[in-house]
Amino acid sequence: MMHNQLSRRNLLKWSGAGATVLVAGALLPNFGISPALAADLGEGDVGVLNYAYALEQLEAAFYSMVIETPYSGMTEEETSWLTDIRDHEVEHRDFLKTALADGAIPDLEVDFSAVDFGSRESVLTTAKTFEDLGVAAYNGAGKLIENPDYLLAAGKIVSVEARHAAAIRDLLNMDSVAFAGDDVVDKNGLDGALEPAKVLAAAGPFIKTEVTAKAFM
Amino acid sequence: MTNNNLLTGIDPEITERLVAHDRQLLRSSALKLGALASAPLVLAMASQEAFGQDMPAEVTDVLLFALTLEHIEDAFYRSGLDAKGLIPDKYVGIFNQIGKHEAAHVALLSGALGAKAIKRPALDLTAGGKYADALTNFDTYLTLSQTFEDLGVAAYKGQAANLISSDDLLTVALQIHSVEARHAAIVRKIGGKKSWDGAFDEPMTKDEVLAAAKPFLA
Numbered sequence: 557m558m559h560n561q562l563s564r565r566n567l568l569k570w571s572g573a574g575a576t577v578l579v580a581g582a583l584l585p586n587f588g589i590s591p592a593l594a595a596d597l598g599e600g601d602v603g604v605l606n607y608a609y610a611l612e613q614l615e616a617a618f619y620s621m622v623i624e625t626p627y628s629g630m631t632e633e634e635t636s637w638l639t640d641i642r643d644h645e646v647e648h649r650d651f652l653k654t655a656l657a658d659g660a661i662p663d664l665e666v667d668f669s670a671v672d673f674g675s676r677e678s679v680l681t682t683a684k685t686f687e688d689l690g691v692a693a694y695n696g697a698g699k700l701i702e703n704p705d706y707l708l709a710a711g712k713i714v715s716v717e718a719r720h721a722a723a724i725r726d727l728l729n730m731d732s733v734a735f736a737g738d739d740v741v742d743k744n745g746l747d748g749a750l751e752p753a754k755v756l757a758a759a760g761p762f763i764k765t766e767v768t769a770k771a772f773m
Numbered sequence: 774m775t776n777n778n779l780l781t782g783i784d785p786e787i788t789e790r791l792v793a794h795d796r797q798l799l800r801s802s803a804l805k806l807g808a809l810a811s812a813p814l815v816l817a818m819a820s821q822e823a824f825g826q827d828m829p830a831e832v833t834d835v836l837l838f839a840l841t842l843e844h845i846e847d848a849f850y851r852s853g854l855d856a857k858g859l860i861p862d863k864y865v866g867i868f869n870q871i872g873k874h875e876a877a878h879v880a881l882l883s884g885a886l887g888a889k890a891i892k893r894p895a896l897d898l899t900a901g902g903k904y905a906d907a908l909t910n911f912d913t914y915l916t917l918s919q920t921f922e923d924l925g926v927a928a929y930k931g932q933a934a935n936l937i938s939s940d941d942l943l944t945v946a947l948q949i950h951s952v953e954a955r956h957a958a959i960v961r962k963i964g965g966k967k968s969w970d971g972a973f974d975e976p977m978t979k980d981e982v983l984a985a986a987k988p989f990l991a
Contacts, residue, residue, distance in 0.1 A: 637968075640967065640969070643972065644969070644971070644972035647972035647973075651972075691951045694947070694951075695947040695951060698943055698944060699940035701937075702937075708933065708934060708976060711929075711933050711947070711950065711974075711976065712930065712973040712975065712976070713973065714954075715926045715930065715953075715974040716971075716972060716973060717951075718950075718954035718955050718958070719955070719958035719968045719969045719974075720958075720969075721955065721958075722954070722958035722962075722968060723958050723962060723968040726958075726959060726962055731864065731866075731867065732866065733869075735870075735959040736870060736871070736874065736955040736959070741952055743877065744877050744881050745873070745877030745949065745952055746877075746945065746948035746949065746952065747947075747955070749944050749947065749948050
């Protein structure tokens with residue numbers, strides 16, 4: 557097991573050198589129909605940062621919609637908390653975009669047709685899904701990062717995502733153990749950690765742009 | 774620490790089997806227990822097979838540091854849950870859940886450290902009297918809980934880079950890190966605060982964390 561992981565790490569490191577160029581080069585031709593029909597995240601640290609950037613784009617777009625079209629009965633407190641979360645996700649997205657510079661994937665087209673933005677239950681359940689997924693994504697991606705500065709940056713974001721997850725879960729299920737329930741924290745007291753392939757599969761229905769992570773799958 | 778304390782959080786089936794098998798063996802090498810549950814197995818493999826007898830000092834230091842913090846948290850929640858009337862009924866379930874996680878973290882890190890693991894240090898949860906009502910006043914208790922959880926988040930974050938050489942240990946540390954953040958979020962919410970300070974959580978160095986934790990070490 558260790559051997560395979562080390563091999564993969566070396567492969568990532570080895571292939572990371574030309575990553576910036578590869579990200580741009582990996583975009584499929586779009587035939588002038590629509591921007592960002594498809595995007596590959598690229599390799600190495602750029603690939604991991606693009607992966608995070610894709611998820612933050614998704615979250616930022618979702619919460620922007622939540623605040624623009626509040627569900628019926630949204631309390632003042634809920635508006636305040638959800639606005640904070642929206643602002644955080646926008647900051648995360650913009651931070652990653654700046655860090656990636658020319659290496660950033662294009663803006664993704666999202667698809668929230670499965671969400672009923674008028675329904676508290678639908679909105680908060682979707683929020684819970686995104687936050688838990690975000691936490692597991694960052695936790696699973698940490699080992700793919702080579703540069704300690706990027707690892708720290710990811711760490712500064714992931715714990716805020718975990719705070720969001722706990723708060724959203726508590727809004728859905730007040731004063732219960734749901735904030736860190738047994739459905740998400742295992743018997744060893746560990747939160748989720750997912751490989752990019754699983755995360756992208758889960759996020760896929762909400763993203764129109766085809767996002768691939770060839771280097772990580 | 775008793776064996777039962779150490780076993781908390783490990784797969785009950787495995788625990789039962791082991792306890793039935795040989796209590797004395799458990800007492801003498803309780804730390805090996807961790808290696809028999811799923812995540813501890815990963816950790817033990819990562820720490821022992823990858824490094825053999827020579828776990829890098831840097832990695833050992835991180836794990837011992839983390840274990841110290843988890844011991845403090847574990848003891849803090851045990852004491853709080855034992856203090857009759859301290860935690861309002863509606864929040865007992867939440868603090869039980871947090872305490873369960875901290876106990877599991879102690880077991881997990883102890884398993885990874887093997888013979889190098891430390892037992893729970895002597896603690897003074899009043900920090901030399903500064904928080905004299907720590908276990909009688911829920912507001913004080915909440916304040917301390919938030920302090921420990923936010924401190925834990927900052928501490929793990931600050932150490933992540935020191936585990937970059939071991940994929941498995943890094944992943945487990947990150948998985949603990951986000952659970953501590955969930956704890957911090959709910960404790961803040963109970964205290965009538967927002968669950969966060971901003972879009973980014975800042976790390977703390979080991980020295981900063983130890984300086985903050987030191988008053989609670991007797």
